[in-house]
Amino acid sequence: MVSKNQIKLITSLQQKKYRIINQMFFAEGVKVIQELLQSNFELEHLYTTQHDFEEVLGSKKSLIHENDLKKISALATPNSCLAVFKIPEEKTIIESGLIIALDDVRDPGNLGTILRLCDWFGVEQLICSKETVDIYNPKVVQATMGSISRVNVTYVDLVEYISQTKLAVFGTFMDGENIYKSNLPQEGIVIMGNEANGISQEIESMIKNRLSIPRFGNLQKAESLNVATATGIILSEFKRNQT
């Protein structure tokens, strides 16, 4: 059974406001929950419809009916389990190696995909502007496929942060230098912009290294690349000489 208060609490965690008040978030599905359990995320409570997760203490676990899972799930088709975790304290920024910084990325799927890309390409630090979608948004947690446990994510005033960093700052623009012909360093910050508006003017004025992903073909009418796919191409270019 899931009590009315528990249902109320868990569904409230779909909203950022209540995640902040309660300092909790939730994840759904065996894979994501297992990855979070194996990392340093502190479990508040696990709700499952199966006799699984033997590693979790009985007091932290409830066997519930599918109908109850439906009541607390954020998914149209609920998985077999949902776990509430404490939001960990934000760690300080790891200012070394390659860093991705997001200037108001709003789509949860894009943030989740970018986090998976950071994990794949060994990027340890993801910096997000305050207006970027919350990393503990259930749709983001779902889209990260567990990568959330392996990349340090920090929310900052991006203008302030960029204005004081000693690392080289990169961004992609239509008029930038061909990324395929640029000499890319192993260290630096790559800024990725908002889905509709790209990189904001204030941030753009602070970017010294303007790169460009060339378009190909005869027509060259493709308007833009999705921010997550562009991040993948850029990370691949920065890392390809390190194999």
Place this chain on the structure above:
Amino acid sequence: MVSKNQIKLITSLQQKKYRIINQMFFAEGVKVIQELLQSNFELEHLYTTQHDFEEVLGSKKSLIHENDLKKISALATPNSCLAVFKIPEEKTIIESGLIIALDDVRDPGNLGTILRLCDWFGVEQLICSKETVDIYNPKVVQATMGSISRVNVTYVDLVEYISQTKLAVFGTFMDGENIYKSNLPQEGIVIMGNEANGISQEIESMIKNRLSIPRFGNLQKAESLNVATATGIILSEFKRNQT
């Protein structure tokens, strides 16, 4: 005004079955509709809440109320216009240059993003297995941002097609050759697999060129790349020496 019959027809076009019966699909939003109009797509009828699209004949256009647009739209927040187009005859496959072939990609967002990538990287032909999501699915049309008008998309029995092609066939696998160190040709077919299961066994047995996108970092626990971001990285690698 939009008649009951029109509402019934247009909403039915959200389903593949009725798109096939009626040989029609619809697109929403000024940008996508304009791109389709400028290409060879034959307009059936345009519904708009604004006095726009002056290039469209009055008999092919209806000025409608927002409430009527809501009734025919597939979007949670309808745009200002919706246009019904005839599904064009499928063109024969352009068997030259670089081709992307999808082995049961099911997510409309992924197919749309892949089409945008093909457009960006000058890939003129996208081949889809019969089980791949329909290109005229409204969510795909929306995600393509107009690229649907510039890339030739053909649905085939993929096993049959691959078994007879004379082009080199590529695929990415964990045990493949490092894509960053491979000598990639300007011509060939790159197979991308299903979101959950990857490339099917039958297709895999026909792939002679096994590539791999290396993982980086100390942990190397990232499980996989999203199929659309992987397509972006692969296209970038195939094309980077052509700038």
